[in-house]
Amino acid sequence: xxxxxxxxxGIRVPVLKLQGVxxxxxxxxxxxxxxxxxxSVQWVYREAPRAGLAVYRFGAGRNAKMQxxxxxxxxxxxxxxxxxx
Numbered sequence: 001x002x003x004x005x006x007x008x009x010g011i012r013v014p015v016l017k018l019q020g021v022x023x024x025x026x027x028x029x030x031x032x033x034x035x036x037x038x039x040s041v042q043w044v045y046r047e048a049p050r051a052g053l054a055v056y057r058f059g060a061g062r063n064a065k066m067q068x069x070x071x072x073x074x075x076x077x078x079x080x081x082x083x084x085x
Contacts, residue, residue: 027056027067036073052076 028036033053034044045066049055053076056067 026070028070028073030066030068033068033073037077052079 030041030044033048034041037044037048048068053068054072056069057064058067059065
């Protein structure tokens with residue numbers, strides 16, 4: 001069963017429940033990644049791979065779907081922290 005819930009950051013994410021136990025998604029699509037990063041979908045397609053986010057492609061050709069591993073996106077965001085002196 002698929003349920004839409006909000007994560008602690010306020011982002012709506014699909015959560016799969018198997019026998020009532022929530023399963024955390026391992027991947028985010030481009031739209032979800034853009035929303036999480038507060039960037040445009042076009043930025044994610046064009047700049048995210050250049051910025052160091054690892055892209056996973058599922059499928060081949062025109063039907064390939066770009067996905068981003070949730071844990072890697074979180075780690076990338078933490079690396080972007082700037083210390084202000």
